Amino acid sequence: MSIFNVNPVTVDDYRRLAERRLPRFLFDYLDGGANAEASLAANVNDFDNYRLVQRVLRNVDGIDTSTTIAGFDAAMPVTLAPVGMAGMYRRRGETQGARAADAVGVPYTVSTLGICPVEEIIAATGKPIWFQLYMLRDRDVVQSLLARAQAAGCTTLVFTVDLPVAGMRLRDYRNGMIGTNLASKLSKAAQLATSPCWAYDVGIKGKPHTIGNLDKVVPDPDDLNAVKAFIDSQFDPRCTWEDIAWLRSIWSGKIIIKGLMEVDDAKAAVDVGADGIVVSNHGARQLDSVASSISKLPAIAKAVGKQTEILVDGGIRSGIDVVKAVALGANGVMIGRPWVYANAARGEQGVTDLLTTFQKEIATAMALMGVTSIDQITSDLIEA
Template identity: 80%
Template sequence: MSIFNVNPVTVDDYRRRALCRLPRFLFDYLDGGANAEATLAANVNDFDRFRLKQRVMRNVDQVDTATTLAGFDAAMPVALAPVGMAGMYARRGETQGARAADSQGIPFTCSTLGICSVEEITAATGKPIWFQLYMLRDREVIKSLLKRAEAAGVTTLVFTVDLPLPGMRLRDYRNGMIGTNLRSKLSKAAQLTTSPGWIFDVGIKGKPHTIGNLSDVVPDPDDLNEYKAFIDSQFDSSVTWDDIAWLRSIWPGKLIIKGVMEVEDAQAAVNAGADGLVVSNHGGRQLDSVASGIVKLPAIAEAVGDQCEIYLDGGIRNGIDVIKAVALGANGVLIGRPWIYALAAAGEQGVKDLLGTFQSEIRTGMALMGVNNLSELTPELVERV
């Protein structure tokens, strides 16, 4: 039976549809990880190392999945993570994702490297969003981006710290995603011929294909290679926690540090003034063979959970995974690949439907565990196997 003859429900359902719709180089850019992709797999598989306790004969007539994430009143402990070039996976994809998140009552995070600018995204919903940023060598560009974000109504900055240089994402080399030589161009052109629907809907009708937040700092905003050259020149491997303290001094809103995997770094983030942190290995896209986020979460939550908000990303594929993360100390989770799979497969409605499934899974799971509120999800309700 064709995958298009059944309704997509799970993340894997949407992933299979996205694979059929997208040019291979775009699908693998989203789907792949660093090197042998051991960490990419561990992020997902390690959730199976934790089991929930089922408890019966408790009054669960008032199950409530609502919470507050960085001051945002959220319908469930989930936010859409920043994903670079999301607008290449569906027409003006960031705006579709933001509208879907708004309809489901959860935060949306705009990537520095998104196709749509922060102004375009906030105009699409009329609501505040989160904004993700990297440390760039040109600090004036950072100041400019922060001013734009603040003017657009952003109140929460998600600052990524695990990218002093990009990881070795070998699928991108294989597919010609990285490289401007003739072989790479011919490879991408051949892959495009298999996706005529994408070419029309995104390639043609989805223009302009600029990196919206950086369009005023590159010589030719219509040339993605110009953006790549600029970004490559801006990776700053000299960054330390002193730079985060500087960032804290110029950003008036909430500050969440993304990319923390060790207790000592979590403590340093708090000391630098972070309001929250994301336990994250960049979705397995940076250093391969590091531990999964879910394994690292409990120790970090125990060390600094009373000093800042704790989030987890990487490997979350359903509402049960969300319950495990919250029970192990997270205030909430960020999902990246899942919402992009849904976006590529079924647009804004696909993201809405997937988020609806997540919320139903969270609510049902909580009821079967005998709890009514997220605050009742504690480590005692999780068994490690």
């Protein structure tokens, strides 16, 4: 049966639709990981190493999936992760993602490298969002980005710390996304020609294609190659824990540190006053052959779970995965690829529908595990 005749339900359904709709270089940029992509597969597959415990004859009337994440009253322990250039996957994609998150009742995080600026996204919902930051060499640019985010109404800063340099994402070399030579240009032109729906929706109707939050600091914000060159030159390998104190001095909201995989780093984040951490290997887009995020979660939760909020991202593909993450010690999860697959495939409604499915899966799992609230999902309900 053709995928076009199937009503998408799972993340994989939306992924296949997105692959059919998008130019190859854009799909690969979203879908791919670093080097041989061993960690990319592990992020997903390692959830199978854990089994939930089913319990019967409990009163499970009145299931409540709601929780609080970084002060946000969320309908379930899920947040939409920051995804660079999400607006290239659907017309003004960040605004569509934010509206879907608002409709379901979960936090939305915009990337430093989003197409839509913070002002446009917040205007689309009238609600605060979270802002993700990469540390840049030019600290004046960082200050201007944070001042702009706060002025627009962003409440929480997600500071990504696992990108002192960009990982080796070999798919981007293979499909011509990285490169400005004639072969790369011809390859991308051929791929664009096979994606007419995307070309109309995003290529024509989705302009401007600038990195919206950098439009005042990049010399030529309309040239994505120029923006990439600027960003590549600005990633700061000198950034250390001492820079967190400086961030705290210029940001009045909560700070969540994203990209931690080891207990010592999690303890260091607590020591510098982080309001939360994200156990993450950057969607396996940075260092290949690193462990999966979910496999690192239990030890980190045991070490610092009573001292700070813990989120985890990487490989979450269902509400069942969300329940497993909570049972292993997370306060919630971040999902990146899943919501962008859904947005690319079916727009805002696709994201809303996918999140609704996640919530139903969480509620059903809770009922069959004999619990009625998120705080009842504990380590005794999971087996390794």
